[in-house]
Amino acid sequence: xxxxxxxxxxxxxxxxxxxxxxxxxxxxxxxxxxxxxxxxxxxxxxxxxxxxxxxxxxxxxxxxxxxxxxxxxxxxxxxxxxxxxxxxxxxxxxxxxxxxxxxxxxxxxxx
Amino acid sequence: xxxxxxxxxxxxxxxxxxxxxxxxxxxxxxxxxxxxxxxxxxxxxxxxxxxxxxxxxxxxxxxxxxxxxxxxxxxxxxxxxxxxxxxxxxxxxxxxxxxxxxxxxxxxxxxxxxxxx
Numbered sequence: 001x002x003x004x005x006x007x008x009x010x011x012x013x014x015x016x017x018x019x020x021x022x023x024x025x026x027x028x029x030x031x032x033x034x035x036x037x038x039x040x041x042x043x044x045x046x047x048x049x050x051x052x053x054x055x056x057x058x059x060x061x062x063x064x065x066x067x068x069x070x071x072x073x074x075x076x077x078x079x080x081x082x083x084x085x086x087x088x089x090x091x092x093x094x095x096x097x098x099x100x101x102x103x104x105x106x107x108x109x110x111x
Numbered sequence: 112x113x114x115x116x117x118x119x120x121x122x123x124x125x126x127x128x129x130x131x132x133x134x135x136x137x138x139x140x141x142x143x144x145x146x147x148x149x150x151x152x153x154x155x156x157x158x159x160x161x162x163x164x165x166x167x168x169x170x171x172x173x174x175x176x177x178x179x180x181x182x183x184x185x186x187x188x189x190x191x192x193x194x195x196x197x198x199x200x201x202x203x204x205x206x207x208x209x210x211x212x213x214x215x216x217x218x219x220x221x222x223x224x225x226x227x228x
Contacts, residue, residue, distance in 0.1 A: 043201050043219030098167050101154035
């Protein structure tokens with residue numbers, strides 16, 4: 001399983017943008033980049049995913065490097081409810097439902 | 112639309128006992144996967160079921176088993192419990208293998224917290 005590397009923790013202020021980096025130098029051509037987050041006392045929650053192009057949804061944006069060896073999850077205006085552990089995951093594009101979680105980045109939002 | 116339901120939410124067992132955890136997926140979802148979360152190892156994949164067939168299995172001993180019923184509900188069983196089995200067990204459901212793309216979003220339940228004494 002391809003690995004991802006994320007900082008253990010990050011801190012930001014409320015209403016400011018947050019950029020969460022992820023390195024995945026061994027990504028294969030069929031791997032999709034997925035982001036999930038886990039709020040305290042809850043199961044993980046899907047955030048966004050992409051393959052090659054940058055992606056936007058109501059929760060966040062995903063910026064993918066041209067060589068696909070890294071990506072950045074962007075929260076445009078962080079709120080206190082965004083405090084969570086964020087996981088960057090490479091997922092087989094052939095239909096597998098298995099997710100390989102790393103340690104993730106614990107994001108703290110200061111009021 | 113109801114989410115993924117896991118029961119029981121909390122349970123306490125003693126070493127050597129066995130436990131069965133249940134997961135009801137979102138209506139219409141046919142794929143169910145199970146994960147174990149511990150402070151030391153993080154989130155680890157246990158197994159995945161689709162249409163009552165196990166499609167993938169993680170690196171766990173044979174004491175961990177599961178099954179899926181015709182209505183897509185799933186159960187996992189852990190026999191001969193050990194202290195190290197204390198964990199949050201999470202179930203996730205999705206519509207199922209999506210063929211090309213494989214990008215179906217997984218929806219997680221809130222988990223069953225098992226404590227082994």
